Amino acid sequence: MSLSPPSPVSHYVLLNTNAGTANATGVTAESLGDLFAANGLTATIDADGDRPLVDRIAAAMASGAPTIVAAGGDGTITALAATLVGTDRNLAILPLGTVNALAKDLHVPLDLPAAVAALATGVAHRIDVGEVNGRVFLHKVVVGLIPGLAAGREHIRGRYDASAKIGFLRYMFRRLARARRIAVVIQPSEGERRVERVQAIAVSSNAYDEGLGQFFSRHVLDGGTLTLYVLRHLNPGDFLRLTASMLLGHWQNDEALTMESVQAVTIDSRKSLIKVMFDGEVENLQPPLQFSIRPRSLSVIVPAEYATPAEAA
Incomplete structure (x- = not known):
């Protein structure tokens, strides 16, 4: 199994401000951007919840960023993963939902500052996905x-x-x-x-x-x-x-x-x-x-x- 570090300056973030933890703690694009900067990362942060998620994901893919970050709950993560499956692009998770199931399985810290810090030094690892009716x-x-x-x-x-x-x-x-x-x-x-x-x-x-x-x-x-x-x-x-x-x-x-x-x-x-x-x-x-x-x-x-x-x- 080969792992490689993600680019430290190429992250496109899809922020769901309505996700459970994000809504409760008041995470914004500005506060999240400050966390990325504090860890030596630059990122494009899309927090436009009024746009359909499918359009936001399309924009993320078109950006060319090698790592696309789902900052939200399991629904946001699954939707983004469905587009990234079979590609060489990386999915990163900032767990801002209520359950955060995959984040826990991947040992991603549930505390947002710690999760961003872990992203800065993280490595890429390939996992399985299931399919039902495509x-x-x-x-x-x-x-x-x-x-x-x-x-x-x-x-x-x-x-x-x-x-x-x-x-x-x-x-x-x-x-x-x-x-x-x-x-x-x-x-x-x-x-x-x-x-x-x-x-x-x-x-x-x-x-x-x-x-x-x-x-x-x-x-x-x-x-x-x-x-x-x-x-x-x-x-x-x-x-x-x-x-x-x-x-x-x-x-x-x-x-x-x-x-x-x-x-x-x-x-x-x-x-x-x-x-x-x-x-x-x-x-x-x-x-x-x-x-x-x-x-x-x-x-x-x-x-x-x-x-x-x-x-x-």
Whole structure:
């Protein structure tokens, strides 16, 4: 694996000022520019939230900058990554969202000044991406009950008061108590076609780790496989047990869950549209859902201390 330092003066930054952390802390183009300058970096910073994101990404690609920085949440990062996949341009992340899943997997500091400082000395590293029906995802796509729960979360986005959180917990447990299983057809690239009745299915790029305190984290992002998770039932008791198991580091042996490594898999349903959680965003996709892996197709910037001496050379 070869890693190389990004250009110290060629960064094009897409700043989403409406992202969770950015909105809460009041990050602006000016304050972000000052952080870049303090670390010896020059950058073009696009903070024009009134322009469609697709137009802003096109302008970033047209700039010729070798490193394009997503300063926002997982939605901004996934949208930019979809354009950078298969190119020699680098994706860098300044985690300003609520979850910041990929940033955590890449060990990017969640503190903005520290993240910019890490970018100044970072190195390029190639990772896998998943695809479903031709669209790139970086973490996972989830089908079934979970997207419905995530949709309920949208009603309290930006609210941090106790009443909003209690209301969401009530909504979540009502949904869990009333949830019905759905019938899906699963066809792995290597294996038999089967029909399952499930509460949820997740397909992730590589596999999530199991260990004490590791909650949906991955230490391998270039293993070249998808992981298929099938959750056959999820009542309130299952939810509490699985959550505790994840925190304690032994969730993969839960009796409600099976998992398998695949190169590709197709998931079909009789429904004309399937609600999914796509890298954290809820939307509808048309089945069949055809998943595949694109090994080492995206170049990302990671902190130098997480590269081995051989890789950083």
